[in-house]
Amino acid sequence: MSVWALLVAAGRGERLGLDQPKAFAKLGEDPLLAEPLRRLDESEWIDRIVIVAPAGWEEPAILLAEELACSKVHSCVAGGATRSESVRAGLAEVPGDALVVLVHDAARPLVTEEVIGRVLQPLSEGWDGAVPGLRVSDTLKLVADDGSVIDTVSRDGLYAVQTPQAFLADVFRRAATGEATDCAGLVEAAGGRVKVVEGDTRLLKVTTADDLAKIASWL
Ligand code: CTP
Ligand code: MG
Numbered sequence: 634m635s636v637w638a639l640l641v642a643a644g645r646g647e648r649l650g651l652d653q654p655k656a657f658a659k660l661g662e663d664p665l666l667a668e669p670l671r672r673l674d675e676s677e678w679i680d681r682i683v684i685v686a687p688a689g690w691e692e693p694a695i696l697l698a699e700e701l702a703c704s705k706v707h708s709c710v711a712g713g714a715t716r717s718e719s720v721r722a723g724l725a726e727v728p729g730d731a732l733v734v735l736v737h738d739a740a741r742p743l744v745t746e747e748v749i750g751r752v753l754q755p756l757s758e759g760w761d762g763a764v765p766g767l768r769v770s771d772t773l774k775l776v777a778d779d780g781s782v783i784d785t786v787s788r789d790g791l792y793a794v795q796t797p798q799a800f801l802a803d804v805f806r807r808a809a810t811g812e813a814t815d816c817a818g819l820v821e822a823a824g825g826r827v828k829v830v831e832g833d834t835r836l837l838k839v840t841t842a843d844d845l846a847k848i849a850s851w852l
Pocket of ligand 1: 644656712737838
């Protein structure tokens with residue numbers, strides 16, 4: 634089966650607050666984008682990669698792929714105003730005979746071979762998609778704007794969901810029309826069956842400078 638990875642890196646990184654987009658923030662010596670790109674390129678599971686870069690940053694992204702001697706990068710396209718639009722821009726590059734599309738946030742640099750395997754497995758067992766998730770362990774409270782607690786919410790069955798997320802390409806193409814905070818949300822809204830598999834705490838998403846420092850310390 635041919636597995637196409639979309640590496641979405643087109644966000645502005647407003648909460649990180651640097652001059653350049655988050656994907657080009659430094660993680661150690663290299664831009665953040667280098668780490669997930671190298672890992673996807675080295676993965677036994679992945680056949681081709683489409684990079685979705687911030688508009689105007691396609692060339693630096695391609696140069697980075699060349700520097701890293703990546704052999705699977707098919708193309709690099711500019712993303713859109715929302716994550717869903719960026720995903721659609723990447724999806725437009727995926728040929729009709731692709732079997733599986735795996736979408737990964739460049740902001741989660743520490744993607745592993747194990748978690749890629751875990752999200753691909755359910756696709757051969759009748760599922761339309763699979764996503765990594767971590768059971769929520771903190772107590773959850775519904776809070777008003779002034780900080781007052783409205784309610785304590787049950788965390789039974791609640792998971793925090795990460796990427797990489799894998800989908801049957803046909804199902805995903807049909808579903809990827811609206812807006813959702815993750816790709817699975819698009820597939821769920823279209824009636825698709827999505828399975829949650831075990832996530833990884835190291836798939837932490839870089840949102841703030843603290844996250845970047847934490848991930849650098851793990852490397
Ligand atoms: N993303 C994207 N296109 C967008 C928005 C987000 O490709 N229009 C990507 C980001 O590059 C990131 C992932 O989606 O890899 C998750 O988004 P997020 O962590 O919110 O990143 P940013 O949108 O860049 O950060 P912020 O919300 O702080 O601006
Ligand atoms: Mg964002």
